[in-house]
Amino acid sequence: MQQRIGYIGLGLMGKPMARNILEAGYPLTVHNRSRDAVDELAAAGAQAAMSPQEVAQASDVVFTNLPDSPDVEQVALGPDGILEGAHEGMIFIDNSTIKPETARNIAQRFAEAGAAALDAPVSGGDVGAQAGTLAIMVGGKREAFDAVLPVLRTIGKTITYVGESGAGQVAKACNQIMVAAQMVAMGELLLLAQKTGVDPQRVVEAIRSGAAGCWTLENKPQRLFAGERRPGFKAYMQHKDLGIVLDTARTYGMPLPATSGIMQLYEAMLQSGMRELDNSAVIGVLEAMAGETLSTSED
Numbered sequence: 001m002q003q004r005i006g007y008i009g010l011g012l013m014g015k016p017m018a019r020n021i022l023e024a025g026y027p028l029t030v031h032n033r034s035r036d037a038v039d040e041l042a043a044a045g046a047q048a049a050m051s052p053q054e055v056a057q058a059s060d061v062v063f064t065n066l067p068d069s070p071d072v073e074q075v076a077l078g079p080d081g082i083l084e085g086a087h088e089g090m091i092f093i094d095n096s097t098i099k100p101e102t103a104r105n106i107a108q109r110f111a112e113a114g115a116a117a118l119d120a121p122v123s124g125g126d127v128g129a130q131a132g133t134l135a136i137m138v139g140g141k142r143e144a145f146d147a148v149l150p151v152l153r154t155i156g157k158t159i160t161y162v163g164e165s166g167a168g169q170v171a172k173a174c175n176q177i178m179v180a181a182q183m184v185a186m187g188e189l190l191l192l193a194q195k196t197g198v199d200p201q202r203v204v205e206a207i208r209s210g211a212a213g214c215w216t217l218e219n220k221p222q223r224l225f226a227g228e229r230r231p232g233f234k235a236y237m238q239h240k241d242l243g244i245v246l247d248t249a250r251t252y253g254m255p256l257p258a259t260s261g262i263m264q265l266y267e268a269m270l271q272s273g274m275r276e277l278d279n280s281a282v283i284g285v286l287e288a289m290a291g292e293t294l295s296t297s298e299d
Helices: 014-023 035-043 052-057 069-077 100-112 125-131 142-152 167-195 200-207 215-219 221-225 235-251 257-271 279-290
Strands: 005-008 028-031 061-064 091-094 116-119 134-139 156-163
Touching: 005 014, 005 052, 014 028, 014 035, 014 061, 014 125, 028 035, 028 052, 052 061, 061 069, 069 091, 069 100, 091 100, 091 142, 100 116, 100 167, 116 142, 116 167, 125 134, 134 142, 134 167, 142 156, 156 167, 167 200, 167 215, 167 221, 167 235, 167 257, 167 279, 200 221, 221 279, 235 257, 235 279, 257 279
Parallel strands: 005 028, 005 061, 061 091, 091 116, 134 156
Antiparallel strands: 116 134
């Protein structure tokens, strides 16, 4: 019998992910604090629920996609939460980016109730969420992962079982080290090229097929050249994720000097009123430091 799916948290990432699950033919129940996204998916065939508990009661597999660790704890473990509606054999999958310790605690609580919990953060931005091509990194019990792999394939292209509970979140923390470093490096190279009188668009063309090639150079420069700095992936979420990275590093006594410096740039971005912009818009902080504004096609 086909699994009944629930999805909670219908934001920039969650709504298209939930839609892909629905379009794959799974029965879907949805909940969100703001109702517009719920109404939109209900019009497409999903069932609307008034609480996380109600979603859990109606579902075999429940996904969440929420901003931070306290939000996931509240929705999963709090009053009218998923755990209160959990039943034997239910699987909870969290697509949020949260602390590994939080993921492990949630998994323990669900195990005590006869249910399973997987931490399954994603990477690929809103473009990947819409296209169903996200990278998904999963921690938790292997048998639970195997049971939900078909539905994960409706939202992701690269799905990797990393290890026990919390391992998915560790993988995502490592991912965010690289993502943030790439965004800052891209901003620096674009401004350096322009400052020296060389066309930064030609520089990107010259280097992105070589050793500097990466997802960031394939997807972000043209948006910046067009003057587009809207998300994408919001700067304040990148800042939050780097906080998780550095907290985890402190827990294990791991120095991260480069990431610590990058965190300061994102802190400056938030302090400058750019928190809602794309994470690539960290170039704005570099522009202020260099006294150089990236030229756009609108100039």
